[in-house]
Amino acid sequence: MEHETDVLVIGYGIAGACAALAARAGGARVTIAERAGGGGGTSAMSSGIFYMGGGTALQRDLGVDDDPEQMFRFMAASCGVSDPTILRVFCEGCPEHFDWLEAQGIRFQRSLYPDKHLCPPTPEGLLSTGNEKVWPFREIARPAMRGHRVDREGDNAGLPAMEALIERCTEAGVDVLPDTRATELLSDEGGRIVGARLRSGGEEFEVRARGGVILATGGYQMNAAMMEKSASFLVEAAEPIGTPYSDGSGIELGTSVGAALEALDAVHATASFYPPPKLIRGIVVNALGQRFVAEDGYHGRTAAHIFEQPGRKAYLLLDSECFGYPELAEFFNYSLIDAWESLAEAESGLGMPAGSLEDTVRQYNEDARDGCDRLLGKYADWLAPLDNPPYAAFDLSVGAAKYHYHTLGGLKVDAEARVLGTDGKVIPGLYAAGSCAVSIIASAKGYGSGMTLSSGSFFGRVAGRNASGVAARSPSGKQHAIS
Ligand SMILES: Cc1cc2nc3c(=O)[nH]c(=O)nc-3n(C[C@H](O)[C@H](O)[C@H](O)COP(=O)(O)OP(=O)(O)OC[C@H]3O[C@@H](n4cnc5c(N)ncnc54)[C@H](O)[C@@H]3O)c2cc1C
Known part of the structure; x- marks a missing residue:
């Protein structure tokens, strides 16, 4: 059996749905192949935060001062992206993209x-979910709140977002093939991708x-063999x-036709010792009693730094002034190790070298009194000397605390969402968006909540628009106007 369409989208999460809508708006006939029984993917499980800025309507309505240049400077400095054009296009396009989502x-x-x-x-709509106020980024670009969260009480605001997009796809006449998995990409003699082989209920068809094929299949965190290569310690712990x-x-599928990969070691692991925010006034130290990351960063940044410490061990040290139980202690399995009357007892209790923690805290307290963290640049609002015993420590070590993760790496694409080959050239007819591709974020240290939903939806649209344009230009291409 063989079917024909203009644009084939593989995967019906946020990237696939937005690609389909954009391709359909461009007049193309669109087919989505989705391996699950229906659309949604990880996007429907998510918290519904979109990282956007540059002066969106939401930011403007709330008096938040932002512009594309400030956003670009921040993201270029923190997100580890190799192609600045992608970031430029994203930052400039965010205000329009927000309007489109609404x-x-x-x-x-x-x-x-x-x-x-x-x-x-x-359900507040705008929150701070990135590292904008973290040093050195706050000196590179003016910080702004950029976490745009979908309206819903409690967590899982990704669900209403996906419900809305799926409804729009149905109205627009997108053909959906549920329970259908793409198993192979088809190319012509010139190497152009012209379709895919699909499998559904034991039947294979092409x-x-x-116009091309758009890969929108999500990340690879559930593939233990791939994870072994990128961050093996996470698989067990x-x-x-x-x-x-x-x-x-x-x-x-992409690599089978020569696609290049990027940032496969970038894995966002979530473990948030705040709220309550006062815990940020404590310090995070390694097994040698040393600080290594400013405690006021987005928790994914903190986690990425913890993973580089000896034995991947880390502790949150608090004094009686800033002590509190992490609200998410149960979810992240944060255990209170003990409380001690002095720093000497604390470092001995934590098995640290004699004098190490005392030195760290002495230096930190001096800096805190001066309102300036000379070592790591923690924001002055969170600085207070830790000089009120007893001291207590929570265990943030890998293996003790429970880290949850999803991947950020994937297929290398350009700003047009075209997949690039290992030779650096575009693979004609193949596009990718969402968590199977790397667009605006390539470093776990720079991740902020919302960067995957926003980039997936944004570059899904870019892919859909481009693929529908190719379909319209193709000699055999028919325009299928939509109402
Ligand atoms: C609990 C949780 C909360 C999160 N919160 C946020 C948040 O607030 N903001 C944010 O930006 N990110 C968040 N994330 C991450 C985010 O959800 C994902 O990175 C994002 O949804 C990926 O979108 P996607 O369209 O690329 O993939 P998905 O939404 O996973 O969609 C991919 C689809 O492709 C299908 N598929 C896979 N392989 C094939 C194949 N071979 N053939 C056919 N179909 C296939 C899958 O079944 C799936 O439906 C969260 C993740 C989790 C788990």
Whole structure:
């Protein structure tokens, strides 16, 4: 059996849905192949935070001062992306993209959440989810709040976002093939990708797509063999989050036709010792009693630094002034190790070299009194001397604390969402977006909540627009106007 379409989208999460809508708006006939029984993917499980800025309508309505240049400077300095054009296109396009998301029926409350939180239980529309105020980034670009969260009480605000997009796809007449897995890409003699082989219920068939194929299959955190190569220690000691189909099949489809890969070691691991925010006034130290990361960063940045410490051990040290139990202690398995009357007892209790923790805290307290963290540049708002015993420590070590992770690396693409080969050239007819591709984020140390939903939706649209344009230009291409 063989089917024909203009644009074939593989995967029906946020990137696939947005690609399909954009291709359909360009007049193309669109088919989505989705391995699960319906659309949603990991996107529907998510917290519904989109990292956007540059002066979106939500930012403007709430009086948040931002512009594309400031956003670009921040992201260029922190996100580890090799192609600045991708970032430029994203930062400049964010305000329009936000309007488009709202026009699809995704709602964002006009309200701010001012505190630090992993994911607030209340539905405020704008929050701080990145590292903008972390040194040195705050000196490179003016910080702004950029976490745009979909309106929903509690967690899982990704669900209403995906429900809205799926409804729009149905209205637009996108053909969806559920329970259908893409197993192979088809190319012509010139190397152009012209379709895919699909499998559904034991039946194999081909779909030809004259405009191209868009890979939107999500990340690979569920593929233990791939994870072994990129961050093996996480496989044993941490928990992947996503659907079972976040297993990198789209990345493998891409490499089977010569695609290049990028940032496979970039894995965002989530472990947030705040809230309450006052815990940020404590210090995070390694097994040698040394500080190594400013405690006021986004928790994924803290985790990425912890993974580089000896034995991947780390402790949150608090004094009686800033002591509190992490609200998410149970979820992240943060255990209170003990409390001690002095720093000497604390370092001995934690098995640290004699004098090490005392030296660290002496230096930190001096800096805190001066309002300037000379070692790591922690923001002055979070600085206070730790000089009120007793001291207590929570265990943030890998293996003791529970880290949850999803991947950031994948297929190398350009700003047009075209997949690039290992020779650096575009693979004609092949596009990729979402967590199977690397667009705006290539470093776990720079990740901020919302960067995958925003880049997946944004570059999904770019891919859909481009593929539909190719379909329209192709000699055999017919225009299928949509109402
Ligand atoms: C609990 C949780 C909270 C999160 N919160 C946020 C957040 O607030 N903001 C944020 O930016 N990110 C968040 N993330 C990460 C984010 O959800 C994902 O990175 C993002 O949804 C990926 O979107 P996607 O479209 O690339 O992939 P997905 O949404 O996973 O969609 C991919 C689809 O492709 C299908 N598929 C896979 N292989 C094939 C194949 N071979 N053939 C056919 N179909 C296939 C899958 O079944 C799936 O439906 C969160 C993740 C989790 C687990």
